[in-house]
Amino acid sequence: MMGRWRYWRLKTKLLFLTLFTSALGITLVCASLIFVENQNYRKQLESELHVIAGILAEQSAAALVFEDNEQLSSIITSLKRIDTIRQACVYNQQGDVMTSLSGRPQGQCPSVGSSLEVGFVGDVYQLLMPVTLDNEVVGQLFLSSHLEVLRGHIRTFVSVASGIGAVILIALVFLALRLQRIVSEPILKLSETAERIAQDHDYSIRAPVSGTDELGRLGNTFNEMISTIQQQNRRILESRDSLERIVEARTSELSMANRELEAFSYSVSHDLRQPLRAVEGFGQALEEDCGDQLNEIGKDYLKRIRAASVRMAGLIDGLLVLSRVSRQSMENQTIDLSQMLEEIAEELQDISDDVPTEILIQPGMWVVGDSRMLRVAFQNLMANAWKYSAKEEKRIVEVLSRREGRWVAIEVRDNGVGFDMRYIDKLFVAFNRLHTPSEFGGTGIGLATVYRVVRRHHGDISATSQLGEGASFVVKLPVSGDQG
Amino acid sequence: MDGHSILVVEDNPDDQVLAVRALKSASENSPVIVKEDGQEALDFLFGNDARQPCKDLDSLGLVLLDVKLPKVSGLEVLKGIRSSPLTNWLPVVMVTSSDEPADLLNAYRLGANSFITKSINYREFTEQMKLLARYWLFVNKVPKAGAVRSF
Numbered sequence: 001m002m003g004r005w006r007y008w009r010l011k012t013k014l015l016f017l018t019l020f021t022s023a024l025g026i027t028l029v030c031a032s033l034i035f036v037e038n039q040n041y042r043k044q045l046e047s048e049l050h051v052i053a054g055i056l057a058e059q060s061a062a063a064l065v066f067e068d069n070e071q072l073s074s075i076i077t078s079l080k081r082i083d084t085i086r087q088a089c090v091y092n093q094q095g096d097v098m099t100s101l102s103g104r105p106q107g108q109c110p111s112v113g114s115s116l117e118v119g120f121v122g123d124v125y126q127l128l129m130p131v132t133l134d135n136e137v138v139g140q141l142f143l144s145s146h147l148e149v150l151r152g153h154i155r156t157f158v159s160v161a162s163g164i165g166a167v168i169l170i171a172l173v174f175l176a177l178r179l180q181r182i183v184s185e186p187i188l189k190l191s192e193t194a195e196r197i198a199q200d201h202d203y204s205i206r207a208p209v210s211g212t213d214e215l216g217r218l219g220n221t222f223n224e225m226i227s228t229i230q231q232q233n234r235r236i237l238e239s240r241d242s243l244e245r246i247v248e249a250r251t252s253e254l255s256m257a258n259r260e261l262e263a264f265s266y267s268v269s270h271d272l273r274q275p276l277r278a279v280e281g282f283g284q285a286l287e288e289d290c291g292d293q294l295n296e297i298g299k300d301y302l303k304r305i306r307a308a309s310v311r312m313a314g315l316i317d318g319l320l321v322l323s324r325v326s327r328q329s330m331e332n333q334t335i336d337l338s339q340m341l342e343e344i345a346e347e348l349q350d351i352s353d354d355v356p357t358e359i360l361i362q363p364g365m366w367v368v369g370d371s372r373m374l375r376v377a378f379q380n381l382m383a384n385a386w387k388y389s390a391k392e393e394k395r396i397v398e399v400l401s402r403r404e405g406r407w408v409a410i411e412v413r414d415n416g417v418g419f420d421m422r423y424i425d426k427l428f429v430a431f432n433r434l435h436t437p438s439e440f441g442g443t444g445i446g447l448a449t450v451y452r453v454v455r456r457h458h459g460d461i462s463a464t465s466q467l468g469e470g471a472s473f474v475v476k477l478p479v480s481g482d483q484g
Numbered sequence: 485m486d487g488h489s490i491l492v493v494e495d496n497p498d499d500q501v502l503a504v505r506a507l508k509s510a511s512e513n514s515p516v517i518v519k520e521d522g523q524e525a526l527d528f529l530f531g532n533d534a535r536q537p538c539k540d541l542d543s544l545g546l547v548l549l550d551v552k553l554p555k556v557s558g559l560e561v562l563k564g565i566r567s568s569p570l571t572n573w574l575p576v577v578m579v580t581s582s583d584e585p586a587d588l589l590n591a592y593r594l595g596a597n598s599f600i601t602k603s604i605n606y607r608e609f610t611e612q613m614k615l616l617a618r619y620w621l622f623v624n625k626v627p628k629a630g631a632v633r634s635f
Contacts, residue, residue, distance in 0.1 A: 269582030270552045273604065277581065278498035281606035285505060306606075313604035320582070
């Protein structure tokens, strides 16, 4: 039952509740009135009959003593005028019927004995009263009265009461409808408004509010909440707009900086190289054309000048590659890393020294990334492995890969001189070198470039080594190649 | 040696001297004409240069064109050479000191015959010049300028 209640509309609930309570009240009032009326009427009837019986008994006492039947019958007959009297009988001392009310169909006089019931018996009220004369019982008087009048009375009462009840109920229905409108209408409107706001996300809608009662306050509070939401929305939109403007401005600043950087590195590559080439070229020309006029010291100086210019050219090249991997746009694709490493190893062997070399490249390594950039990175790592193992009796370069969660880790390992782990911080920083130029040549840009490439792939690089025991570089790239 | 000349368009005086020296060591008898910027080169090729009239075009066998030139860039000179029927047959070798991938692609798109990066090592540069001169002047064949006009 409770379950069904819950699905009723608020309107219905209110109406039902009002009507049910009122109907119950009216019914209770009517029922109690009827009950009280009934009781009163019975009491009244009882006392009336007793009075009548008392009078009759007094009048008929003498006639009974003298057995004056005529007198008795005339006394009894006088009762005919009273409608409610059903029967009246007079008994002598022996209990014989002396006279009775004739002309009444129910007119059998009951025999007087212990079995005679008095009081209300069914539809009938019965009364037996002793007739006394000078405190001596001379006979008995029996009266019986039907309750038809009472019933008629009650019936009238009930119909009047139910008539009034019906009128009150109808009036109540109207009242309840009004009441329901007063109470439920604002709530319904509020809920409609809430629904519309939720559906259209239109926070400019307001619920209609009337009155200052609890419902009015509810409506006002609701509207205030909606206003707050509207304001917050506006603020969010405004801040989003301003963020977008900031991002736009930053983006254009960045792209301008990028273009400037590009122009810068373009001119660096042209303009810085040109004088170097002149230094080197005229050095060579000097040596070739005027070499006879130079002594050994002069020739040595000349050699140093030319070597320095070649080194500087290498530095410029390295910086150009570094700037290129920093600004180039990425084109991610699936790359056969094993094949790429084989190609790099081949190139290195072509230009390399006479150290016997063993290369172990795990076949079937695949990564996702920009192939040009990754080639630059692995060229650097492999070239490092080559360079720093050039003083070994036999060079061993290994490349392995393994899966580490969402990363693929590629390890490039050599058996060269390694580096001191104390300086690991400086390893991936441009122009920082862990070896002197007389030990191993280099620009100090290679690993910075590798680091930049790996970072642009949202990956990571780490290195471990022990002096004289070789070095191991581990590049971690995201498996799917997604941006982070 | 049939005396085909080489036009070198190079703005840097040092590079001019070095290039001429390298080319001379490759082919002593080939005249080397040097122009300092793109505009000068175009004027020379299309006969607007009063000092050196366009008859030189007949004997021209190779143009060595620096990518980066003042006023009119090397690539624009190349475009000019390729857009005229008088000059579009000329072998043009682009020479650069940097290996900008964009330059390389654009040069070939505009019809360069070759593209080389000047080596920082002068010995290697000389080798490059020797190879170029030997190939373009002696191995390769070009039409006569007079023949070009009659077609």
